[in-house]
Amino acid sequence: MTIGKIIDGKAFAAGLRAQVAEGVAAFAAQAGRKPGLAVVLVGEDPASSVYVRNKGRMTVEAGMESFEFKLPATIGEDELLDLIEELNADERIDGILCQLPLPGHIDEASVIAAVSPDKDVDGFHVVNAGRLATGQEALVPCTPLGCIMLLKDELGDLSGLEAVVVGRSNIVGKPMAQLLLAENCTVTLAHSRTRDIASVVHRADIVVAAVGRAEMVKGEWIKPGATVIDVGINRVVDTEDGKARIVGDVATAEALAHVRAITPVPGGVGPMTIAVLLRNTLVAAHARAGLPGPEGL
Ligand SMILES: NC(=O)C1=CN([C@@H]2O[C@H](COP(=O)(O)OP(=O)(O)OC[C@H]3O[C@@H](n4cnc5c(N)ncnc54)[C@H](OP(=O)(O)O)[C@@H]3O)[C@@H](O)[C@H]2O)C=CC1
Ligand SMILES: Nc1nc(=O)c2c([nH]1)NC[C@@H]1CN(c3ccc(C(=O)N[C@@H](CCC(=O)O)C(=O)O)cc3)C=[N+]21
Ligand SMILES: [Mg+2]
Secondary structure, eight states: OOOOEEOOHHHHHHHHHHHHHHHHHHHHHHHSSOOEEEEEEESOOHHHHHHHHHHHHHHHHTTOEEEEEEEOTTOOHHHHHHHHHHHHHOTTOOEEEEOSSOOTTSOHHHHHHHSOGGGOTTOOSHHHHHHHHTTOOOOOOHHHHHHHHHHHHHHSOOTTOEEEEEOOOTTTHHHHHHHHHHTTOEEEEEOTTOSSHHHHHHTOSEEEEOSOSTTOBOGGGSOTTOEEEEOOOEEEEOTTTOOEEEEOSBOHHHHTTTOSEEOOSSSSHHHHHHHHHHHHHHHHHHHHTTOOOOTTO
16 A cells, blocks of 8 residues: 655745745835734634744744734723724734634624735735635635645646535635635535535545544545645644644544645644745735735745
């Protein structure tokens, strides 16, 4: 039995960040300022804190200005919306990311709607979602765009391939489906009400798992030779050594016997999300400065 390839998202992301850093230097030379990214974290969620720290470090390493706002979980929605208005008006800031999920008393849709579409480097605003859905230029959600980059690197042209996306959230599943459609895939979105999900997944040349359930997608669901992108980030306690670790939404060890290629967790999609966030910030900076988009990105 042959074993599939493990896609090195960490290495691909490092290459993308290096390309972004070159683009940042060129932008700074032309515009006379660095691109700026603001990250807003509400509350103390330990997982979110790790990502925010990594984002801040990588933003500075790419030559950009990083602005971090850590707010208490008790902050009122009005205060958060006021901060976003300030960031919208701040000329130094090209990208605004408000880390999700937000505490229950804050309406996420209102916060997403408050971010200027021009600075919406997450691509979550309805204006950007609508532009993506209608084939117009848009800021595109980071995680799905990172997945497409890995797929094209692995498979080349995706035209005509059967793609099954498991999960239909606004931030991963739906934009993922839009991007696969734009690459001329035949796209199926599966979710918690899907009947016989194993056989739906078994049709796919490309499987994208974005569910949030540890190792839910089993090895035998995968068609031999399919390429699997595992978006899931699930914190579990190892039954062997009692240590906390993260696993994806796919039973990777089983799947390896079936796949052509698969992304690991960690080291797959996660690092791509941050690299694309920096790429989107550079794209937003170009647009705001009235410059043509950064070359090759
Ligand atoms: N690597 C990265 O950079 C990122 C990773 N993530 C991770 O990706 C995963 C998904 O995130 P997100 O999209 O925000 O999650 P959501 O919880 O918003 O959405 C989960 C989706 O999975 C579906 N689902 C849940 N249970 C099942 C099931 N048993 N069978 C089939 N479908 C099911 C839900 O269906 P329904 O709609 O019917 O409820 C829903 O559409 C999480 O693990 C998250 O941590 C997220 C963002 C970035
Ligand atoms: N507004 C908003 N935008 C987001 O993009 C967003 C968000 N909110 N909320 C949370 C999710 C999750 N997310 C990740 C980013 C990086 C890694 C990442 O770097 N992961 C590494 C390390 C994982 C680890 O060790 O914890 C890896 O998979 O190798 C993971 C997950 C972005 N998200
Ligand atoms: Mg909420």
